[in-house]
Amino acid sequence: xxxxxxxxxxxxxxxxxxxxxxxxxxxxxxxxxxxxxxxxxxxxxxxxxxxxxxxxxxxxxxxxxxxxxxxxxxxxxxxxxxxxxxxxxxxxxxxxxxxxxxxxxxxxxxxxxxxxxxxxxxxxxxxxxxxxxxxxxxxxxxxxxxxxxxxxxxxx
Ligand code: CUA
Numbered sequence: 780x781x782x783x784x785x786x787x788x789x790x791x792x793x794x795x796x797x798x799x800x801x802x803x804x805x806x807x808x809x810x811x812x813x814x815x816x817x818x819x820x821x822x823x824x825x826x827x828x829x830x831x832x833x834x835x836x837x838x839x840x841x842x843x844x845x846x847x848x849x850x851x852x853x854x855x856x857x858x859x860x861x862x863x864x865x866x867x868x869x870x871x872x873x874x875x876x877x878x879x880x881x882x883x884x885x886x887x888x889x890x891x892x893x894x895x896x897x898x899x900x901x902x903x904x905x906x907x908x909x910x911x912x913x914x915x916x917x918x919x920x921x922x923x924x925x926x927x928x929x930x931x932x933x934x935x
Contacts, residue, residue, distance in 0.1 A: 825897035853882035856924030
């Protein structure tokens, strides 16, 4: 191999490896942290959210032994409902959306960190093993009342 070929190869190899490594990181984030772009979980008309199931009845319902669905609507500047209660060990699937601007929903101590986009249904499941209060906040700046937007998950 000539000197020129060696130099060329020393560029070709990294320029092939870098995109492969980045793709690997994307897959890693997807698999281990569930990070993904908003998907087609479902679309709704954000103006009709208060008449659209399941958002017409926000709250928590038991869906099976130890499993719950929590329907949450984010709006300026509150969550509806502000508080949900489940039993320890519960597996809770959060189904959430926004009634106005872009909000988010992060639950401390869990892997729930989703965006609430008007017109888009977001979904995330978490298990609550330890009893206690888990603070739920809006991590997206959504206007002057952003810092007031909080709620909690109470695990009994
Ligand atoms: Cu809603 Cu910040």
